[in-house]
Amino acid sequence: MDAEGIDAVKTFWEESPLFVGESEFEPGSTTFFEHHNDVVLKDCFAGEIDERIFPERAEDLEMPVLDAGCGIGYWLEQFARRGFQNVTGFDISSTALSLARTRMALLNCDFALVEGNLEELPFNEGTFGHVNCQGVVHHTPNPRRALSEIARVLRPGGSASISVYYQNWFLRNFDRIKPVLRLLVRVGVGLRGRGRESMLLSESSAELVRQYDGAQNPVGVSYEQQEFQDLLSEFFVVEETFVHFFPRRAVKQMPRWLHRQLDQRLGFMIYASLVKKPAV
Numbered sequence: 001m002d003a004e005g006i007d008a009v010k011t012f013w014e015e016s017p018l019f020v021g022e023s024e025f026e027p028g029s030t031t032f033f034e035h036h037n038d039v040v041l042k043d044c045f046a047g048e049i050d051e052r053i054f055p056e057r058a059e060d061l062e063m064p065v066l067d068a069g070c071g072i073g074y075w076l077e078q079f080a081r082r083g084f085q086n087v088t089g090f091d092i093s094s095t096a097l098s099l100a101r102t103r104m105a106l107l108n109c110d111f112a113l114v115e116g117n118l119e120e121l122p123f124n125e126g127t128f129g130h131v132n133c134q135g136v137v138h139h140t141p142n143p144r145r146a147l148s149e150i151a152r153v154l155r156p157g158g159s160a161s162i163s164v165y166y167q168n169w170f171l172r173n174f175d176r177i178k179p180v181l182r183l184l185v186r187v188g189v190g191l192r193g194r195g196r197e198s199m200l201l202s203e204s205s206a207e208l209v210r211q212y213d214g215a216q217n218p219v220g221v222s223y224e225q226q227e228f229q230d231l232l233s234e235f236f237v238v239e240e241t242f243v244h245f246f247p248r249r250a251v252k253q254m255p256r257w258l259h260r261q262l263d264q265r266l267g268f269m270i271y272a273s274l275v276k277k278p279a280v
Contacts, residue, residue: 005141006092010217013093013139016214018071022193028102032180033077034094040074044245046263047256052242052273053161054082055130061085063129067117068150069136073100076279079132080109088128090121116181118146124156131162135269138164138221139213143231151235152277160236165222166243166270172224174205191250228270236274243267 013050018026019039025032042233055063061083067075070089079087089111091097097113104111118133118140131150140146150160168175183198184190190200195215200207210220223231229238246262250255254262 005219006119006237009139009141010092010117011093011215012214012218014095016194016216017093017096017099018074018213020072021214022191028099030106033072033103033106035071036074037077038057039249043247044269046244046246046248047081047262050199050242050244050271052240053134053271054079055159060130064127065090066090066121066123066128066131066153068121068131068133069139070100070113071096073103075132076100076109076111077103077107077136080104080107080111088114088123090114090118091247092117096141111213121149121153123153125152127153127209129155129158131160133160134271135163135165137162138223139217139219143218144219144234147231147235151276154216156276156278158276160274160276161271162232162274163269163271164228165212165220166228166268167205167222167224168243168266168268170266171205171209171222171268174208189251191247222268223270228272232272232274236272236277238272238274240269240273243270245269 019036020027023032023035025035032037041049060103062085065079065084065087067087067089069160070076070091073089076087076089088101094115097115101113118136119142129152133150137143137146154160190197196211199211201213209222210217213220224242229241232238244263244267244274246259246267248259
């Protein structure tokens with residue numbers, strides 16, 4: 001494991017928890033969390049969360065679930081609102097976990113919260129029936145190690161939902177559309193906060209992706225679909241992949257019908273529904 005790389009990742013997320021620096025509301029306030037919920041729903045899912053992310057059966061509500069890389073607790077809240085009873089939030093950032101704890105208190109929810117890094121999960125083998133890991137693997141220096149750890153803590157036949165940044169048409173054709181992006185910046189298109197105002201002026205798609213979560217973010221990688229599936233298939237059976245997330249915040253004039261089409265066809269996140277591979 002790249003200890004220096006993990007230390008840099010931890011430092012960044014301690015100083016820049018998700019959504020802090022892009023909301024006008026006080027971090028930890030009710031309005032801050034409400035704003036976060038609204039942005040994720042409208043921006044990341046075009047108005048409707050994809051329920052394929054969650055386990056389906058009624059009996060799954062009681063099984064142990066790990067939200068790996070829970071950040072400030074968005075997915076913890078979603079699991080709570082769907083009636084899941086035994087969820088553990090896990091994150092590398094104590095600052096983010098403090099915000100997640102405040103969020104849980106506002107919901108009268110007592111989910112466990114644990115600090116650590118995804119490449120060394122502090123849980124016994126086979127602890128969880130489901131692992132939720134949204135937008136985290138692409139921020140860790142050793143993604144294969146992280147996926148191995150997720151599989152290790154899953155019980156036999158356990159499920160997982162994992163997403164990473166997707167190298168969609170825009171990223172694959174970044175060099176060709178650079179002039180258009182520069183024009184868009186001049187008319188005000190782009191994301192505000194966390195030093196991302198000039199993100200679209202990046203010299204490469206890799207640099208643009210890294211800067212999405214903040215100009216100082218040390219690790220942020222996008223994956224082609226086959227590359228992602230190949231990485232997963234060492235540890236999981238890939239049941240389904242699908243895409244979401246087209247940042248409407250950057251183009252406020254975008255009609256909602258167009259946003260829905262872009263979200264489902266040209267999303268910047270690829271999601272995988274997985275089952276742990278049987279032991280050989």
